[in-house]
Amino acid sequence: MADSAEGDNDVKYLGLLVPLLIVLIPGLVIHSFIIAVNGTNWWQGRSVTPVEHIVTSLGISRMCTQCANTAYFILLRVFWRNRDSRVTFAIGIVYSLLISANIWLTSLLSIVFCLKISHFHTRLFLYLRGMMAHRTVYFIGAAVLLSTVNILISLLLPFTKVSSGETYNTTITDLMTYCTNIDSVYSVTIGAVFPLIFYYISSILLFTSLYHHTTKMKMSSNLSINLETYYSVMKFVSITFIYNTVYFICYISGILYYYIYCVSPDWLLIVLGFLPVLHSSYLIYRKAELxxxxxxxxxxxxxxxxxxxxxxxxxxxxxxxx
Incomplete structure (x- = not known):
């Protein structure tokens, strides 16, 4: 019976590993292509826009996330049999850090798009537009730093409870499987909610601005105005909006599932690896040079x-x- 159950687990594991590897290969190709094109422009001394800075950083983050995702899935099986969770725990932390950075960078990309394209002319808006245009690299570093701080906070919470005497008879292995720590769930969730709020605000402002602008242009007497570019940008904002919403739902669902059942949802790992590949492919399609x-x-x-x-x-x- 034990051999039969072990064989069923192996079949199930292979059934999940195959689509994960299938997603990994085109993902590495697409993300590395974005990095190579923008990196070549920078290496050759060509001007690199703030959007290209963020898209390149996003490509690096997504490529590393996919590699960490695959390594976590493979090593989780290997070290689970040996009852050693240190390696998988370390990779899981790196994976969580990269996902958090991915969410922050996606929000930063939306904010830059909003400041660059929107037709608002308030003093605050113009100040933010000029500041972001010359300090994009610093904001990218700040996004990575915020992701790191948030993950470190969620990591240190179980150890803080032990040191304060709230938890007894706790081993290192128990600390590494801190799925029942609700404080960590709050920390990771809040770390994803804040950048998502910035993303939704900037996306709604951008879409509203474009909608009002196209409405005014339709009402004008100039019939030679081409609105296809505006409609194309609105379509891009809408598709990216749907992508981020689905990605956030899958991410939060994975956290809650892990908290409730103390088991990593393998199928969600595949979905979280597949969605960025689709979005990066769409970014290549949208950008003329790529x-x-x-x-x-x-x-x-x-x-x-x-x-x-x-x-x-x-x-x-x-x-x-x-």
Whole structure:
């Protein structure tokens, strides 16, 4: 019976590992492509916009998150059998840090878009626009720092309880599986809610500004005005809004599931790895330079494959003739 149960667990594990690896491969390709294109522009001395700074940082964060996600899933199985949770605990902390940084950077990207595109002309708005344009790198560092502080707080809470005498007979392994600590759940949740609030405010302001602007342009007598660009930006904001909402729901659901059952929801790890790949693909499609470079890469790959196929065909013909 034990061997049968172990075999069923192995089958279930492989059934989850395969789609996780399938998501990992295109994710690494897409994220590394964004990093390579923007990094090449920076290396060649070309001007890099604040949006490109954030998108590059987001690509690095998402690529590292996927690698940590896969490593956590694989090592969780290996070290669980050996009853050693230190390695998986450390990777889990890194994974949580990267997800938190991903959420903060996504919110920062939305704020920069709002300041850059919106048609507000208040003194505060113009001041924030100028400040963000020249200090984007500092805000990226601040987002990573806030993520680190939040994760450290949630990590130190169980040890604080032990040192204050609230918990007795607690081993290191017990501390590393702190799923029943509601304070840690609050800390991680609040750390995700704050950047999400900033994201929703900036997205709603941007969409409202674009909507009112397009409405005024429709009412004007100038019929030659092209509104497709504005509609395209509004579509981008809407799709990104849906993505962030779904991502946040999956993230919070994973935290609550872990708190209630003290088991990591493996299927949610796959979903949380798949959603950023879709969003990064959409960012490539939306940005003209990234889309152009991706087209060139795909064209080169296609030409190489067809040239190789033609060469093999010619070799086969020559063999048959001989």
């Amino acid at each position: 889309r152009s470079q991706m087209s060139k890469v795909l064209q080169n790959v296609t030409d190489f494959l067809f040239q190789r196929k033609d060469a093999e065909t010619r070799e086969n013909i020559e063999v048959v003739v001989l």
